[in-house]
Amino acid sequence: MTAGGRWIQQWDPEDETFWKETGEKIARRNLFFSVLSEHIGFSIWTLWSVLVLFMGPEYGLTPADKFLLTSMVTLVGAVVRVPYTFAVAIFGGRNWTVVSAGLLLVPTVAAFAVMEPGTSFATFLWIGLLAGIGGGNFASSMTNINAFFPLRQKGWALGLNAGGGNIGVAAIQLVALAVIGASGGPRVLLGIYIPLIVVAAVLAALFMDNIENVRNDTGAARDAAKDAHTWIMSFLYIGTFGSFIGYSFAFGQVLTNQFGRTPLQATYLTFMGPLLGSLVRPVGGRLADRFGGARITLYNYVAMAAATAVLVLASTQKSLPLFVAAFVVLFSLTGIGNGSTFKMIPGIFQTKALAQGLQGEEAAAHGRRLSGASMGLIGAVGALGGVGINLAFRQSFLSYGSGTGAFVTFLAYYAVCFGVTWAVYLRRPATRGGATAATEAKPQLSYAEV
Template identity: 45%
Template sequence: MTVTQAANTATGEPGKGRWIGDWRPDDPAFWEGTGKKTARRNLVFSILAEHLGFTLWTVWSIVAVKLGAYKFSTDQLFWIVSLPNLVGSALRIPYTFAPARFGGRNWTVVSALLLLVPAVLLAVAVNDPGTPYWAFLAIAATAGLGGGNFASSMANITYFYPQSRQGAALGLNAAGGNIGVSSVQLLMPLVIGGFGLAAAGLFWVPFILLAAAGAYFFMNNLTSAKAEPREMVKAAGRAQTWIMALLYIGTFGSFIGYSTAFPLLIKSQFAEHASMVSLAFLGPLIGSVIRPAGGWLSDRLGGAAVTFWNFAAMIGAVLLVWQAMSAHNFALFFVAFMLLIGTAGVGNGSTYRMIPAIFRAKAVAGVEPGTPEFEEALRTGKRDASAAIGFISAIGAFGGFFINRGFGSSIAATGGAGAALAAFAAFYALCFAVTWFCYMRTLGAKAAPSLAAARV
């Protein structure tokens, strides 16, 4: 069925029909009468599918720790952990447009069922002691399919909610996905210990089928959903998009990178404490739960101020991790790593809050409030921010790949993670300086413009 046909056959009543032709979430009467219930139902099943996407995306962070029988080097294992991050980041751009192109319900069903590929192939790989390393790399790469789910899920939910309620809905959607990293690291050591390594993939199959069935029977497609690839191309040409992509590498990229690297770091650098891998889930749990605090603080203090000081805290946390590893102090290492992932979570919330504020400030600069031109500028700012967010979230996710490769390369070259940690601290120092220069600096603002006055 095409979108045109769907619009002709849609009943116009939310919940009755797979395609909805009449969807007006910003109309208060429509929203309270029928829209809210339908949007909430779609959000619930979107969160379920996205949560599973994150679990399959990061399942190799635990499986890699259990591959001792294959005699892979630590660097090779970090390659296995890092490839899903690389593929998932790249898939975020096309996945952003999928709900509008194919329908949110339809794409949620398809993207959920695609998770069967990495789940089943994982079980096949670990069931054969002769599986070559290249096959592990290829199969781990398919887990990147789960990484793309975040982009399509967030884009889809945006269409369902009125502008005034999108923040809360998207926050719940994002948190539900991010917690998937924690749930996989909590459950998989228990599942593998009880049923074997293949169960790390097969365990998720019934849940994937349940999520696909839930989306099929209870979600809807919207004919009003519009994909704007040209707007994203325009966004990619704006300096603010790339500045925020850099900062998002430092926040969300750090969250996903440290979360997936943590179990393997424990196993490789503190082998005598390998049993503590079962507590690795606490890192991503803290980072996910604390993410809304970054947004909350940003609403009160300004996103740039929170991001600025948070990068300073991340530098301190990295130095603490380095000190703990140098002294081979596992207790300090564990606490410092919790702090590092936690600050990444705060920054995740604050940088995400900055994006719409930046594009709004740029759009309304010099325009008189209360005029038709101002209202049009506000709409332009929202459109530009929406296009930029998809691009920024994709680029930022590549940080997960860089962090895992940084650890792997450092350990292979020097025997320890010190070189990687030094590089990460230097990168956060760069982000600290860029945040100040672009969004907090008042000195020399006439010569080099800054958005400090807008308190983004």
């Protein structure tokens, strides 16, 4: 089954005998070490959401400077997700995990070198841009793990993979809390992560595998880009993951700028949202496996809109307890939505394959091929939502001195996402009579189960 260099020649997770005897053990092992590498990647990507809290008046940065800095880091993380998706097909999942983990040393060591008062904003901006490569690890990891698991377990597996990675956001905030509490500086935080990066890369090299039939299929991304569902799901993923990563970068800054919290006080609160949002992502995947990703996504957007409405109220009333409580609930809902939307992706392409007349392994292989490629594109576009959120907060603080205006904008976006989810994946098409209408309706109706 496996050739030299840890390449698996034959892989068919839909074959239940193969899965029980061989596949499941291998898939779970790769999932574990993929989560570890992606976890560190998320920590480095969101590194600057923590570093800006260390940067007091002596650094000479305004709140608008800090929001711009975190926006640009988020932007790079979104853009690099596209080539990172291709990299799995070109180099192999295991090989690229090793490389992408090792690359995290570049922004971490660079930040260690310049992190001191007197460094120019331009220098911080350029070094911060390097940290964006940590956002790419998600795309390659999800594309890789998608190939390992059968369709019936993808919601759970992808949710666990992404959730374990997302916890990297909360982890670095908790480590920062400990460092600040011990009166340590930002270089202490960076010094903790440098050896962890090396460990993640070494473990990936020792224990992960490549899958041969995923290799050199870069045309899959081109085919996925031509499919309207890739872009519809990208729009929905902006609302879930874009919110998660955007709020992860911005939460601490909102607390310090709008509610006057110190960096230590802010860090005590900020880690809770990303932590819960990460932990419930597999729950979102499980719920989607059971009830259908489209249904869970639809109701989740209702809840996200309600939580955001409470945030608007808390922001105008300047109620810190209500604000924090609503923000943590919203973070949790972004996690559920992240899990349910990513469960939808393989289901949509599998449904289309069946509607085109493909059957059995042929349909499964077609679905895996397009869903794996689309995940990188969807992940990239979704992450751009984080850029929009930080820019919206920047403009809101410049215009109104608070984040209220930004929250109103987010509320409107969630309402549109609700409408799109219902219209595309859950609305029953009008019956026009005749066999043609029935044939056209069947694929549409089946999307409710994805």
